[in-house]
Amino acid sequence: MPLSRRSFLVTGSLAAGALATVKPFAAKAAAPEDLQDWSVVRQQFDLDPNYAHLGLFYLTSHPRPVRAAIESYRKQLDANPFLTVERGMFEDNIPLRVTTAIGKYTGANAQDIALTQNTTTGLSLIYHGLPLKSGEEILTTNHDHYVHHEAIRLATERNGASWRKIPLWESWSNISADGIVDHIRREIRPNTRVVGVTWVHSQSGVRLPIRRIADMIADVNRDRANRVLLVVDGVHGVGVEDPRFTALGADAFSAGLHKWIFAPRGTGFVWAKPEVWATMRPLIPSFSTFELFNAWEEGHPPTTTPKAAWFTPGGFQSFEHQWAVPAAIDFHNAIGSERITQRIHALNQQMNVEVRKLPNVKIVYTPLDPQLNAGMVCFDMNGLNAQQTVNKLLEKKIIASTTPYAVPFARLAFGIMNTQQEVEATARALRSMA
Ligand SMILES: Cc1ncc(COP(=O)(O)O)c(C=O)c1O
Structure with a gap:
């Protein structure tokens, strides 16, 4: 008899424990105290170390505990897709x-x-x-x-x-x-x-x-x-x-x-x-x-x-x-949401201040008022359009982005995996772009 979602729930047609049920995933993150150190936080990401990644808000790189959780569920799905989905969805209610x-x-x-x-x-x-x-x-x-x-x-x-x-x-x-x-x-x-x-x-x-x-x-x-x-x-x-x-x-x-x-x-x-x-x-x-x-x-x-x-x-x-x-x-939670907010604001605020000092920056669109900004800085350079600015930064191994709007701006976004040194290096790189 086919095992329908309801019969599975109602009759429990399989002997409990006949096959491993979907286990709640226990995060294998670094110990919480380690994540108080930003360099340890950075190490959780498999990011290419040859670049400054200033566009991670676009699409995330999975940090270590997320990779581990995905891998754990993937193995269960590959070993037994039917039972893993039936149990995960309709018995254990993992979506809940x-x-x-x-x-x-x-x-x-x-x-x-x-x-x-x-x-x-x-x-x-x-x-x-x-x-x-x-x-x-x-x-x-x-x-x-x-x-x-x-x-x-x-x-x-x-x-x-x-x-x-x-x-x-x-x-x-x-x-x-x-x-x-x-x-x-x-x-x-x-x-x-x-x-x-x-x-x-x-x-x-x-x-x-x-x-x-x-x-x-x-x-x-x-x-x-x-x-x-x-x-x-x-x-x-x-x-x-x-x-x-x-x-x-x-x-x-x-x-x-x-x-x-x-x-x-x-x-x-x-x-x-x-x-x-x-x-x-x-x-x-x-x-x-x-x-x-x-x-x-x-x-x-x-x-x-x-x-x-x-x-x-x-x-x-x-x-x-x-x-x-x-x-x-x-x-x-292990890092602490207040620390995350503070870190992202501090790095982007520093970039916002630095960009405003550059003689070759025409306009900074992101307000300096911390109540009106968040995790990114958007601007235009003199003599370069947004794409040219981003291309020139990429030549220097700095990954920025253009804003996908009718009139695009150059955009830098610092996340918790970025550093003050990367802010300074980006300011130097922009300054050198005549
Ligand atoms: C403001 C805003 N809304 C929505 C989206 C689309 O996001 P998602 O890929 O989660 O659908 C983006 C993309 O970056 C965005 O910048």
């Missing part, structure tokens, strides 16, 4: 362990977290899931990533709502929290149902005052029957700023875990308030709750209100990657 680990790290309720493969999938699930209709609009900004705008465009093309982009400041030399909040407030119209913003702009390194934007929207909502929701692309804040993102006051929040969190490539999550999930419609069938499967078996639609688990895309996944997420969170 993953959402619990994310919840513990961020202060969010695990029940309000859906697992995704990246920020892009999460934004699409949110915008396609919200019950918008013709005549309503989504207000977003000129500063968000391509995938954010595309998620909105694709969703509104289906549901008939409209969308608008606005700038958050008039000039790069005059960016302020007050100005950003005012720019959004004056553009909210009676038919605006969603404001979609990005916590840290990968275009410029600007960090938005999300809490203040949320407070302003709460104020606007006082006089409205139809609440305006705040949707945040949080990918460049998670793993850099204070992890308790629910304190920012957003209604829905999407982030990849494969950038600053160093979780396996192809992992991410969406969080939303339970009352927001309850209004949403899933896009992709989920394997994360029997509620949906049971309703399907019984031949009717689900009878309860939607919740986060309904939104975790089902179908088989790179399970060894999804299940190894807690190892990355353990790694962050």
